[in-house]
Amino acid sequence: MKKNCEILISVEDLHKSFDDEKVLNGVSIDIKEGDLVSIIGPSGCGKSTFLRCINGLELLDSGTISVAGKTLRRDSSERQAGQRFMKTAHDMRKEIGIVFQGFNLFPHKTVIENVMLAPMVVKKKTYEEAEEIARAILSKVGLLGYAGRYPVTLSGGQAQRAAIARALAMAPKVMLYDEPTSALDPELVGEVLQVMRDLDAEGMTQVLVTHAMHFARDASDYVVFMDRGEIVEISDGDEMFSNPKNERTRNFLRHMM
Ligand code: ADP
């Protein structure tokens, strides 16, 4: 699918601390509709916090986050706090699917029940409607044959694909992934990354925090290197890995590759 030019996620001068620790220190980035963006960087540099901010799960210290036309903002002139911030964050989260390292499937529900739950509870779909949505999505991630299985009987790769399916069931405009393949045996990583490639081909906007450097290099539109709460470098994959501009990027990649 042809990439669109519309900016879907816009982050401006985002600051976030925990207690006295500055975790995000003025992060700005615009992500276009249909982009697949990989975020790499050392452990503890703020990648997960950044994703949580985009997903409206953290109160910002200052800065602006817009996702699909919904804007979270905190600055000295306008302090969105309490209920208003939470309401906007809640609206924003409806546009976003998020997948974590652990699959977080409901263990007492089958694969298809896991996928049907949010459309029924949140979107008030009927059982039949939710089932139709779930079947289409399970087919897309190659799990239709596993619809009636319980999560415990799945491989890690299948479980992660089920987790992606569950997020997709809410028809999000954006998918966020926080190290979705880090807990998987190496031979299962590919099938999960393939789902992201397929979604990319359909035009889904995706932001992926990953240690899967080859995927970041080959599949992403561009790669973001974060270090100590800052975006240090943004380059297309080949450029980032073969010709990093910043010394901090070079140091990191030297240890990773
Ligand atoms: P990464 O995902 O890049 O490994 P994180 O965003 O998880 O980094 O964490 C960045 C820093 O913020 C770490 O020092 C971590 O300890 C701290 N941090 C993250 N979440 C919290 C929290 N809820 N409370 C206190 N400190 C946190």
Ligand code: MG
């Ligand atoms: Mg993390």
